[in-house]
Amino acid sequence: MENFNQIFSLIAEEDGFTLDPMILESGVINIIGLIVIILSVAKDGLGEMLRERNETISQNVKDAENRLNEAEKRLNDAQKQLNQANVVISKIKSDTLKTKKLMLEADANEAKNDLKFRFERGMLVFKSKERQIFYEIKEQITSLVMTRTVSRVKETFTQEKPTAKLINNTIRTLELPS
Numbered sequence: 001m002e003n004f005n006q007i008f009s010l011i012a013e014e015d016g017f018t019l020d021p022m023i024l025e026s027g028v029i030n031i032i033g034l035i036v037i038i039l040s041v042a043k044d045g046l047g048e049m050l051r052e053r054n055e056t057i058s059q060n061v062k063d064a065e066n067r068l069n070e071a072e073k074r075l076n077d078a079q080k081q082l083n084q085a086n087v088v089i090s091k092i093k094s095d096t097l098k099t100k101k102l103m104l105e106a107d108a109n110e111a112k113n114d115l116k117f118r119f120e121r122g123m124l125v126f127k128s129k130e131r132q133i134f135y136e137i138k139e140q141i142t143s144l145v146m147t148r149t150v151s152r153v154k155e156t157f158t159q160e161k162p163t164a165k166l167i168n169n170t171i172r173t174l175e176l177p178s
Contacts, residue, residue, distance in 0.1 A: 039046075
């Protein structure tokens with residue numbers, strides 16, 4: 001601690017950093033010596049630990065590379081499956097669209113046939129009603145003509161003068177030489 005304080009006091013007193021000329025007092029040789037002793041004693045054990053650590057790290061890197069390769073392979077397989085699924089989905093969509101079109105055409109044809117049947121049935125009913133109305137009008141006209149004819153005949157035969165005049169005119173027309 002005293003050395004530590006000395007360093008700061010030297011820095012504070014001078015404008016720069018200076019080394020203590022008393023190397024043995026500063027403890028640098030002691031620290032270097034301690035490091036050399038530790039390295040020479042622990043050299044075998046430390047080297048073995050470093051080799052084991054190196055092998056472990058190398059094995060971990062290889063395992064990581066294997067897992068990466070396996071993950072890439074699974075990714076490629078998944079992408080192939082996705083592409084196949086997309087092909088199947090587009091096929092299903094296409095088939096669904098075709099089926100919808102066919103169903104709509106079938107519904108349209110069914111509606112067309114139903115309308116045609118209803119129209120034909122309506123036309124038959126219309127023609128039947130038309131004939132019925134025609135016959136009713138014909139009967140009314142016939143009845144009206146008959147009624148008027150009967151009333152004119154009655155008028156004609158109830159008056160003698162016009163009847164005699166009519167008969168005479170008819171005879172004269174027949175007597176004229178041609």
